[in-house]
Amino acid sequence: MRHPRHWGTALRTLAAAVTAVVALSPASASAQPASGTPAYTAEAKTEVAISAVDLDGPAISTVQVTVKNAGPDRLRSLKVSFAGPVGWAVQPSSQTVDGTFAAGATARATFRIQVPERRPAFTVRTFTATATYQGGDGLGTATGTRTELSGTPAASLAAAYDNVGITDEADTAPGDYDGEGNSFSAQKLAAAGLTRGGTVNTLGARLTWPDVAPGSKDNVSSSGQAVTLSGSGGKLVFLGSGVGSGATGSATVHYTDGTTTSGTFGFPNWSFDPANAHGATLVASSDGRNRPSGYGNAGIAYRVFAHAIPLDPAKQVSFVVLPANADIHLFDMALAP
Template sequence: MTYRADEDFLNPPVSLTVSPESPRAGSTVTLTGTFTNSTAITLGGTVMYLAAGGARRAIRLGDLRSGTSVTRHWSTTLADDAEGEISFIAHTLFDVHRAGSDCVRAASSVLLPYRSLPGAFDNAGIASDDALTVADIDGSGSSLSAQALASAGLSPGAVVTCDGVDFTWPDTVPGSHDNAVCSGQTVLLSGSGSRLVLLGTSTWGRGAGDGTVAYADGTEQTFSVSVPDWYGANAAAAVVLPYRHTVTGRDGTPVSLFTFGVDLHDKELASLVLPRVSGGLVAGTPALHVFAMTVV
């Protein structure tokens, strides 16, 4: 049967499975792609691409007659330092006639643990006084002032003491990612101590949610946080800044940063699951931002 321009046969199905379903950095994953020619014609020069992160394999399938189904496998090893979201893709390209081609794809992803808190940074919350729009901490264009922070001792890379605890402030430039919006990300930990303390603030209301500390022996500890909104000079704040930025200029109302955390068991640490407060940054929805953390 030949190709007809008025025939609606697009999107022959391609499927993708990944094994294991929850891989780790440095582990081997196997991608299985299945493509079925559900059209009424032969698809020519078919090529299936399987991709994992930045690695890719092209598998030539050739001409596939109507009704043909083909499955291919590909194994690759994730980088030892892989972290965050890793995407897996099965992408199939094929010719429908001499002058035209089409493609279909299937995709999935996994979220690997971040190797450190800065690796989990996904929001720019700090802007310079002379460039207000490069950051957005609340989804509506507001931000912390880099100059106000520096005046309070929170300059890039500085060690600052808040509520008796030493933190290293993010070593970032205004407008770059400098905090993690708490949505259940996993961050690797090491060492041990009596308390895990985080430094951050909440926007659009109180940021409340549950997190988890995992220990090297396989046990876990759940904890809850409830962090006040940043707007105003809060008596419980660890740091109060005299103003903030908005899209229209400087807002002279003070804003507050807070310390919060969890008392630890006396065991070797493995990882932290940040409290699941929101699914990301959305104006009008409470979001909890973490700029630094330390174990004491």
Template structure:
């Protein structure tokens, strides 16, 4: 008997792998999740007191007299985003510093206490009106963490208050909503909560009832407060459901998950059907393995499930190195090829791209960002707005295949695949064949499809016939096929060995830091710090059962490879592959790919390592040594550099042909994250 489809499906401890796959195939998205996924592009707008202090995270005691965006133009934001193809925009209504971009009744730490418009302005309202005028949806970011409520004398964050029965909205003296609440025009809710949860619910109520309609409520999981405070998530979500039933609750919410990185890249295998802990519940949203894991929903994770849920990925990344605008980064706006690469690896990997564009101190998008958005929108329309196979005939005579017959030869370098996610996510692997020189030639393979999969080909091909074969699936499925020509797809760079791919030196003496430079970032590793940890250049490093040889540091000899999408020939067999690596800035995350001689591919957690910050490492990723600083020619010493290792299992019955490094960062700015691989080994 076949189970009825549900957004959440329970798992029994004795379920076989086949039964787990069958149950996963019955999971379906809610209508709000389908509508959210179809947006594909959502804009993030980080704006607030940090814009004026130059910080990425304020203290909560910031001088509010600095906030004065005299040329605020939310219409400019909305028009430029809509023209670039974004479907909605999410505003940081309250970041971790607790500063509110609307005049909240529940705190003085808001725009009402600033000189901007004599304290009578409301950024959230102005953006809501501007978004509606151009057809953009509106989302609100309301940080659960609150440094102002942590530090203020009367602050309620983590104050140890008891949970008591509370009516939301909690009316204040002279509240202008009193009559509407009493008449029932405005709904009210009764919850048992402590002081901070009461505060948070009241602010959420203001945003949802006075600035709507709101299509997405975004919760950030970061918490710089170092103060213990319980978040009553289920109560928050229940009120969102009541006030904005079509709104998705994202990042910690029950509808949408964080992809696990801030690099802009989804996984090679990005499932929307995700193994979850415990039994199904209305707001249950804890994944069976950490969200940062490179294998979030594969067979091993499925065996740890208490239930399966439809829990799609949102990929957040900034158009600049920082989330807030800093004039010093005006020359570091991501290039058009980089943005298109992010699009292909987020939207094109079954996720929604959440691209942050931060306004400057005037309250406008800066010229470099505006120019890049214009380019981005133009190329998206030109490359992906026209399906080259729109007038093709689709054959129906080949089981588990889609045969596309074009009326005339077309040139394309991207193949788009799509499942109707209203019926679940079913494709586990596929192959793409193109009719070339009178025969079928396999030109690409892949794993998951979901809402959209964009497969970039090694080179543009011209043909009138194309075939997509579903190699494995959880049920009968025939994905839709489209063809595009994207001028920004980079030509593949292939090296015949790891040594041949080396491109920069990275180790230097403390008394001569300028002799080494990692990828043009001005950063090098301290030979003295390595020696103190027992690492001798040119010597062996044993870790996790694998042995590496640390590169020699002879002057002029390159020592490492900066990950930038290269394919490196590496033949051999083994049960594991390991990497010695270093990240130059911020979180470094992104899967590499191992390709076997039979054409199959496997994701490897090459960069799944938070190299410069504390955090939960994915399985197989660990720190070997934490450097006390970066060597820089200017003597700058800022954040520690973590030299680490990553290891991943391989299929010992297959022969490895090559590894492909992720394209991560552009290497043109020291603040842009990058990763450098020092050694690779099989074991």
């Protein structure tokens, strides 16, 4: 594997050398589509699969896209395109494959992709290939995707805590739940039933209020972190609240069999928004909040909510990728029937 110092020169060299690699075989041959997630069209049930991508960058990696005609009619005018994450250069971005392909035949096209240096944090990389062609029923399109994982998810949500949202009224300075130095009052939360390490039962889940001292990191400002979670259930319940009125996003649950489920949820602003905004459920309201100068805003409710996304109850959860929206703050998450 090459590690060129100048990507532009390397890619120009590769562009001059890369050509479509096409291999046709009958359905009974040993050649099979490369690993990846096939996509099908109603016209010809064309399968598109992407080979494993070597993420050990910085380097130029070779990727093979396999297109299989799984339908009864011949395919022709085949064009294959390939793309990786935003900013990753591909040579060529698309290839035209000459010839016609009988039922059961496969075509393979080779691409080169610029892989940057690995990030230390957990990262999900998605690659997409699309085939367009003429088939028995006219123009057809099929798309295949492949997800590659880099790094290790956090051991738990608590291990990913990166924000101080609860402080003692005698020491409010460490708090910064909303980006303006404000935070929940530990005393007022306790009066509302949320105590350190206490159980929170909501939406069928048994959750735990953060078991850390006031003034410590006690929640996750959601920005796409991956968090280990084991077990199974019909839904995943989140405990938290929002900053601003746009605290919504999509979480992706990865199962042990390699499949995923995605679901969108949201929280109201910790104050002022309607309590049922974004479909959330109110868990507790505390009186006032801690400001940098001390406790204040008495008489105004600062709240904690719950929300859930559906899961496949027949599958075992491996980890969760949180929404990429830092306005969503999470204190805990748990599986529920």
